[in-house]
Amino acid sequence: MWDEKETDRKLCIICSKGTLDMAYPGLVLANAALMEGIDVTIFFTFWGLDMITKREMSNLKFTPIGNPHKMNFGNRTIGIPNAVAGFPGMTNMATSMIKKEMDKLEFPEIPEFLEMITDAGGKLYACRLSTDMFQLHEEDLYEGVEGIVGATDFMELSEDAQIIFI
Amino acid sequence: MTSREIAGKTIEFDEDGFLANPQDWDKDVAQELAHEVGIDELTASHWQVIEFSRSDFDERGEAPTLRRLKVAAGVPTKDLYELFPKKPAKKIAYVSGLGKPHGCI
Structure with missing residues (x-):
């Protein structure tokens, strides 16, 4: 009803x-x-x-800097230590990973x-x-x-x- | 679980108030369910959404999100809100004889 x-x-x-x-x-x-x-x-x-x-x-970005989350996607862990997260290209890499996951969930x-x-x-x-x-x-x-x-x-x-x- | 008579058939509803068995559904049932949600007459545009939702459910096992109806069925968001006002995702699933939708978009 x-x-x-x-x-x-x-x-x-x-x-x-x-x-x-x-x-x-x-x-x-x-x-x-x-x-x-x-x-x-x-x-x-x-x-x-x-x-x-x-x-x-x-062009919004995601940066792993200062984020203690290990970025566990199921069995895959893409933990990025802070000391590395600031290297050139890391923000773009993390952003494209998040975007890929969002796209899988059919998020616009x-x-x-x-x-x-x-x-x-x-x-x-x-x-x-x-x-x-x-x-x-x-x-x-x-x-x-x-x-x-x-x-x-x-x-x-x-x-x-x-x-x-x- | 409750059951009611709709369009001459006894139909079971789940605890959320949605059709328990999608196979109980037919077009006459849809018409009565549409009345319940405040839609007087199902037009060709309503049927396009309902038929896509039914076939998408068969394929993927869940009622489509509004985004999916926009992208895969090609029905603009504005039209979805006009055809099924106020609670489009729930109304579409209800009239299409599917369970309560769980998608976030």
Whole structure:
């Protein structure tokens, strides 16, 4: 019996990091919430702006530096000691490994994921303080972004919403 | 596990409220399940999604994610949300007679 209730739940996700591994959690949660009929707003601030900056969004990286996780993929362990992780090319290598694993799970790349989210009705906003700091303008941002707003506007947008900070 | 009569057939539902046996499903059942989720009339576009979901389930053993419906079946995300509003992935699996979907995307 279909007993799913419609919801008036609202979710605001603040994305403040621009590394590949910190970009996905926010987008996965946003997309999952939309699939559940929840109203979703994402606010991109500081390094999180890379996720919606045209020239960066397809090139987010993962670095193993300072990450004690051994990168166990099933039986394969690709532990990279910190002393080695800083060598040239290591970030690109680790990034392509993560991307390969994400692709196996049929996860979209960041721009496609953002498109899925906006197509599903999710709203994207850039933080004014951060765009000012990085000297970014609306034309530098992914076209699905609704606008650049300040922190007080965010308070209005997030009224009655549950907030997740990433 | 509960059972109910739908389109003249006794159909079992699992603990999540989804069809327990995909083989109990037929087009008349789909039409009634669609009514339950608030869809009055299944159009050709609905059927395209349902038929892809059924065949994808046969092949892969799980209901397709919305991303898969977009990439492999070619149905844009916007259309999926219009055809099966509010909870597209769950509604598609429900009307297609498949179990509760577990995919994250």
